[in-house]
Amino acid sequence: MSVNGVLWQETSSLFGLDERSQGYVVRTDGDGGTRVVFGDGEMGSRLPTGPENVSATYRSGIGLDGMVGADKLALLQTRPLGVRGVTNPLPATGAADPEALEDARANAPMTVATLDRIVSLTDFEGFARAFAGIGKALAVALWHGEQRLVHITVAAANGDEVSPASELYTNLVRAIDAAREPGQQVMVASYERRTFGLTASVLVDHRYVVEDVETRIREDLLDAFGFERRGLGRPVAAAEVVRVIQDVQGVDAVDLDQLAPDNPPGAGDSSGALRPAAVLPARVAGRIEEKTELLTINPAKVTLEDMR
16 A cells, blocks of 8 residues: 555554554454554554545455356456456465354464464364364374374365365465474374265144245254364264254154265265264374364255154
């Protein structure tokens, strides 16, 4: 940003600036608006008077909406002479929507607790989770021979895996290396997605339309067991599923007949027996390559039957 053709510097705070410091801070309001704040003559210099003497360069379109796939950008806002076409050979990665209030409440204490130094497992997990573009993180301690490693599993804010070739992965690893203890070995890996299905018999109150109640049940199941609500390495218990269905208005009773992962871990049990749908954490098998799993519901595998 420049004022009367002179470049002013953006700072994190006006505190500590003197009356001659030409600086400013940028603040984002709760409704998504952006404010530029200049000094008051004591902490930072005041803006000089004059019409249209402040020039700024800014961009729009930040967030998950900008996560376009490869070869999806084909139009230019302005076309320079000689340019016939344009495309993006690689997909966009690392974007995230502005932090919501509930996310800020969870991430702010983690950021304050680490003070830019990460030592404990909680520090590593909180640091990764608060990193821009990361939606979920889980840190565990693993032994590889006689060497203790901190293994961090991450998921992108939009639910995608974090490729080691992506800029998001590179920036995260670089930031962790700058904040960790030099002797601590750290490995960062993306998560592995797994899904589960279920079959349930539902008794609907005769005053309600069965189809409407079943629609609400599906919506609540997708919300409760979707990416946003589920934690890395967290299994799904039958009691959780029953509670979600039973809480839907119009449901008198529910009988969960089947709960089974689509691709069972380990040896696998595809019988659909009514037991917790388990997931596996990161683990050592010769070398560390097994990923922490994230278990979410498969909308195509939800079967609801009328108990009547």
